[in-house]
Amino acid sequence: MLNFTIGPVMSNEKVREIGSKQVPYFRTPEFSELMLESEDLMKKLLNAPEDSRCVFITGSGTASMEAIVMNGFNKDDKVLIVNGGGFGQRFVELCQLHEIPYESIDLEISKDITEDILKNYENKGFTGFLVNIHETSTGVHYNLDLISEFCKNNNIFLVVDAISSFLADEVDMSKNNLDVVITGSQKALACPPGVSIIALSPKAIAKIEKNNCKSMYLDLKNALKNGERGQTPFTPAVGILIQINARLNEIFENGGVESETEKIKTIAEDFRSQIKDLPFEITSNSLSNAVTPLHPTTASADDIFNILKDEYDIWICPNGGDLKDTLFRVGHIGDLTINDNNQLIEALKDMQKRNLI
Amino acid sequence: MLNFTIGPVMSNEKVREIGSKQVPYFRTPEFSELMLESEDLMKKLLNAPEDSRCVFITGSGTASMEAIVMNGFNKDDKVLIVNGGGFGQRFVELCQLHEIPYESIDLEISKDITEDILKNYENKGFTGFLVNIHETSTGVHYNLDLISEFCKNNNIFLVVDAISSFLADEVDMSKNNLDVVITGSQKALACPPGVSIIALSPKAIAKIEKNNCKSMYLDLKNALKNGERGQTPFTPAVGILIQINARLNEIFENGGVESETEKIKTIAEDFRSQIKDLPFEITSNSLSNAVTPLHPTTASADDIFNILKDEYDIWICPNGGDLKDTLFRVGHIGDLTINDNNQLIEALKDMQKRNLI
Numbered sequence: 230m231l232n233f234t235i236g237p238v239m240s241n242e243k244v245r246e247i248g249s250k251q252v253p254y255f256r257t258p259e260f261s262e263l264m265l266e267s268e269d270l271m272k273k274l275l276n277a278p279e280d281s282r283c284v285f286i287t288g289s290g291t292a293s294m295e296a297i298v299m300n301g302f303n304k305d306d307k308v309l310i311v312n313g314g315g316f317g318q319r320f321v322e323l324c325q326l327h328e329i330p331y332e333s334i335d336l337e338i339s340k341d342i343t344e345d346i347l348k349n350y351e352n353k354g355f356t357g358f359l360v361n362i363h364e365t366s367t368g369v370h371y372n373l374d375l376i377s378e379f380c381k382n383n384n385i386f387l388v389v390d391a392i393s394s395f396l397a398d399e400v401d402m403s404k405n406n407l408d409v410v411i412t413g414s415q416k417a418l419a420c421p422p423g424v425s426i427i428a429l430s431p432k433a434i435a436k437i438e439k440n441n442c443k444s445m446y447l448d449l450k451n452a453l454k455n456g457e458r459g460q461t462p463f464t465p466a467v468g469i470l471i472q473i474n475a476r477l478n479e480i481f482e483n484g485g486v487e488s489e490t491e492k493i494k495t496i497a498e499d500f501r502s503q504i505k506d507l508p509f510e511i512t513s514n515s516l517s518n519a520v521t522p523l524h525p526t527t528a529s530a531d532d533i534f535n536i537l538k539d540e541y542d543i544w545i546c547p548n549g550g551d552l553k554d555t556l557f558r559v560g561h562i563g564d565l566t567i568n569d570n571n572q573l574i575e576a577l578k579d580m581q582k583r584n585l586i
Numbered sequence: 587m588l589n590f591t592i593g594p595v596m597s598n599e600k601v602r603e604i605g606s607k608q609v610p611y612f613r614t615p616e617f618s619e620l621m622l623e624s625e626d627l628m629k630k631l632l633n634a635p636e637d638s639r640c641v642f643i644t645g646s647g648t649a650s651m652e653a654i655v656m657n658g659f660n661k662d663d664k665v666l667i668v669n670g671g672g673f674g675q676r677f678v679e680l681c682q683l684h685e686i687p688y689e690s691i692d693l694e695i696s697k698d699i700t701e702d703i704l705k706n707y708e709n710k711g712f713t714g715f716l717v718n719i720h721e722t723s724t725g726v727h728y729n730l731d732l733i734s735e736f737c738k739n740n741n742i743f744l745v746v747d748a749i750s751s752f753l754a755d756e757v758d759m760s761k762n763n764l765d766v767v768i769t770g771s772q773k774a775l776a777c778p779p780g781v782s783i784i785a786l787s788p789k790a791i792a793k794i795e796k797n798n799c800k801s802m803y804l805d806l807k808n809a810l811k812n813g814e815r816g817q818t819p820f821t822p823a824v825g826i827l828i829q830i831n832a833r834l835n836e837i838f839e840n841g842g843v844e845s846e847t848e849k850i851k852t853i854a855e856d857f858r859s860q861i862k863d864l865p866f867e868i869t870s871n872s873l874s875n876a877v878t879p880l881h882p883t884t885a886s887a888d889d890i891f892n893i894l895k896d897e898y899d900i901w902i903c904p905n906g907g908d909l910k911d912t913l914f915r916v917g918h919i920g921d922l923t924i925n926d927n928n929q930l931i932e933a934l935k936d937m938q939k940r941n942l943i
Contacts (some may be wrong), residue, residue: 230610248605248825252594252778253587254901269639288645289820291901323802324789361848415821421609421824423644423780444801445680446649448695464772466780466823467594468605544611 230538231569235365235393235520236415237422238563244472245422250490253469259407260467261459263474268456270477271426274486276396277580280431284452285424285473288466290392291319291414293425296447297388297409298323298442299405300437301357306330308357309350309385311376315550316390322360339522340553341515342371347379357386362525363394368513368522368558370398377405386436392416392425396486397493397519397562408433415564417519419494420473425468452462452543494518496570497561502543503574508586512556520546521559528586530557536585541576588893588926590752591903592722592877593772594779595920601777601829609825617824620831621635622865625813628783628835628845630842632752632767634759637788641809642781642830642943644822647749647770648676650782653804654745657794658714663687665714666707666734666742668699668862670909671749672723677716688716689713694880695909698872699728704736714743720751723905725870725879725915733751734762743793749762749782750771753843754850754919774850774876774919777830780823786810786891851875853927854918860931865943877903885943886913893942898933 232239240248253260264285286293298320302308313336317540324331324369332355334346337564358380363370373389380387389410391400400410403467408430415422427449427537431436434453443449451462480489496520501511509523525533531554534547546558559573589596593693597605610617621642643650644753659665665686670693681688689712691703713738730746737744744784745766753774759769765787772779784806786794793809798862799805808819837846858868862866866880876920882890890910891904903915916930937943 232611233610234611236821237611239608245606245608248607250605251587251589251596251602252772253590254589254594256902256904256906277936288649288803289822290818292645295801295803319802326800326802371606404805413608413821421823422821423826443683444652444804445650445676445683446645446804449803457805463648463691464770465646466778466826468778469780476849494703532932538614547611547613 230570231541232542232563233559233573234497234544234558235562236413238415238419238560240419240421240472240566241564243475247475248468255465255467256460260296263471264456264459267470267477269493270481271428274402274427274480275402276404277428278430281402281429282434282453282456283426283428284449284456284473285426285461285470286337286447286452286464287424287461287463289422289424290411291389292447293411293427294319294390295323296449297411297427298327298329299447300440300442300449301386301388301409301433302329304328304330304442308359309334309355311360312336312373313367313369314342314364315340316361316364321363335359339367339369339514341369342375344375347375351383351465355383355385357388357537359388361390361392362400363391363398363517363519364519366555367392368517368520369517370394370517372515373405377407384433386499393519393562394517396489398517399490402428402430414469414473416475417489418473419563420476422470423469424473444466471579481575490518493561495523496565497535499567500561500570503570507577507581519562521561523557523559524555525557525586529554532582533557533586536580537576542575543573588900588929589920590902590922590930592894592914592915592917592919593771593911594772595776595917596922597776597778598921604832604862605778605825606828609846612822612824620828621813622818624827624831624834627786627838630836631837632757632759632785633761634785635787638759638786638814639791639810640783640785641806641813641829642783642818642822643804643809644781644818644820646779647768649804650768650784651676651682651747652808654768654784655684655686656801656804657797657799657806658745658766658790660685660742660797661685661687663713664711665716665845666691667710668692668728670724670726671695671721672695672767673718673721673862679719684721696724696726696869696871698726698733701732704732706774708740712740712746716745718747718749719757719877720748720755720874722750722877722911725873725877727751727872727874728870730762738763738884743789750876750919751874753846755874756847759785759787771826771830774846775830775833776920777833778826781830816937847875850918853922853924854878856924857927859917860927864938876917876919878918880914880916881912882914882943886911890914890937890943893937894933900930900933
C-alpha cells in the first residue's frame, strides 16, 4: 500500500530494519547514551535555547498535549487557545477537564489567525497560549510569527503543538520564543507511532518544577529527572526510541533540518502543481508543507478514500465527523517520492476517466 | 545478545518480521477487524466471563495501573493493597496521588501472603483489592486462590496486575472472580514494549461507567466506547498491536494458554535444576514461572549483571535501589529455549572458574 496519510506514514528501510531486530534491554548505559544523543539532536533540530530539555513519552500526541496542560498550568493561569478544528478543540477539552481557566479563539474552519483577531486579546491577563500550529484536521498552518509576536508583547507562555508540522515547516524555538514544542514519532520523523516528544525551554522547565501534576504516568518532573541519566520512569517503547535515534542521526547526515523541510516542501509543491486539472479545491488559505486538504467538487471525499484504498492500494487521509464527505487530505511526509505522487495522480486521473470523480 | 530480562524480552521471527514492514493506516475496517479479533483472543486466554471487554493502551504497564486506579475507584472506596515490593508500592503511590482511601498490607520482602495475614482485614469495609499477582521486582507470585477467596467472601472488587504473570502462570478470570486484569506487550506476549492491556469483567465495566475519570488519555470509558468498533481514541502503537495480534493467533495455533504456560514452566524448571551447584540462593518462597530471583552469596548481583553483559553478551535482569547488590533475576519468558538456558549456565560456570562468583 502506498501511504499518503498523515500518520502512521511510510518509514525508510533503515528504520524498518531496526523494527526487525530484537528490542534490547534498556536499563543500561548503552541505552542511556542513545537517549541522551536523541535529546541533543532534537534540541538542535528545534534550535532550542541552551538548557532546554526534551522528554520522550510513550503515548500518542494527545498524551503529550495532556501532559503539558496538567504540568504547565494550574487554576491561577488564564490560557488562550486557538480553536480552528479537531485538535484545537482537544486543547479546549483538556483545559475544561483539568480546570485551567481559558478562552478559546474560535476560528472559522480552514482559516488562519490574523492580527485583527489577536488584537482583541491584548492586555487581557493571559498567562498561556496553546496552539496546534498545524491544525492537522483541516490542514491550516497558523501564522507562527504573528502568534509569537503577540505572546512576546504580552509576556505569555507559548505552547506549540507541532505534531505534524515539525520538520515539515519551520519550528524554531529560539527565533520564535517557543516555550514548549510537542511532536510525535509517526509524522515527519517517519517512525512507527507510539512515542511523542516534548521539548521544554528553561522557562518551561521552571514552570513545571513549581507546579503540581496529578498524574504519575504523565508527570513531567519525573520524566525530566529520569531523563537526566538518559532513562524514562517507566518501560518505554524501546524499539521506537531506537528508530527515532536512527532517523535523527540520518537527518543530520543528510544536511539537517533545512534539507529535510526542503524535501517535504518539494513533494508538496509537486503534488499541488499536479492536481490543477482535477475536480478538487484546496480548502486552506494557509498551507503546511505536511499536507494538502482537498474538497472534491464532484464526489464524496469518503468514497474517494475507499476507492483508492480498495481498488488502487493507496491510502489518503479521510476526515471524520462533519467533514467526512466534503474533505480529504493528502500527506507529504514520510518516505515519499515524486514517483509516489505520480502514482497517486495517475490513480486519480483513472478515477476521473471512470467518472468516479 | 541473549536476553533473560523480564522485558523487553526476545521476540520470535514472525513478530520481528512484522516489525520490518510498513505500519498501515489504521482508521480502516481492516484494522478494526484485527483489533476486535485481538480483544476476543485475549478474553479467551483469560477465560473472561461473557460480556467482558479488553482495551489496549499505548503506554507502559504503569499507565494501565494508573488508568485502573483513576477509572475504577473514587473517594467513597476503601482499597486494600498488597505491598511487597516496588510494584505494590506503586499502587500505594497511585492511591495517594488520586486520593483513594487505602490500607496497604506491607509484606516482608520475598514473602507470600498468608491466610493469617488476610484474616486481619476481614469485614473491614474494603471495596477494592489491588495486587501485582507476580511482584516482579522480587519474583514473588502471590497465592491468587487465597486472595480470590478473601475477595469473594468480603464482596471486594479484585484488580490483578498480571503484567509479568499472564501466560506464565494461570490467570483465569472466571475461576478466580477477577474483575480487572492488566498485562503488557513486552512480557510473555513477547512483543516490543509500548502497549498495555486491561481486561474488564462486566462488573468492572459497570463500575467504570459510573465513575468520573480526570484524564483524557487514560479515560477507560472513551477507550471502551471506541473499542466497540475496534478502534482507539488516539493514535495507538499500530505496529505493536499488529504484532500482538499475530502472537495471540500463534498461541492458539500452538495449543492455547495451557501449552504456552507449560512451555514457560519447562524453561523455568530446567534453569532452576541447572543452578544447584552455583553460589546462588532462590530468594522467593513462592515462584512464578516467569522469573527466578537469585541472591548471589559470593559476589555482587550488579557485578554479575555487568560481566554477563559486557563479556558474555547475555542480559539478566538487575535490581535497583536497596536490592542492587544482593538480588538479580533470570527471566523465562520470551523466545527462549533450553539451549539458551545452557548458554547462560555455561557462562555462569565459566565465571565460577574465573573466581568471579
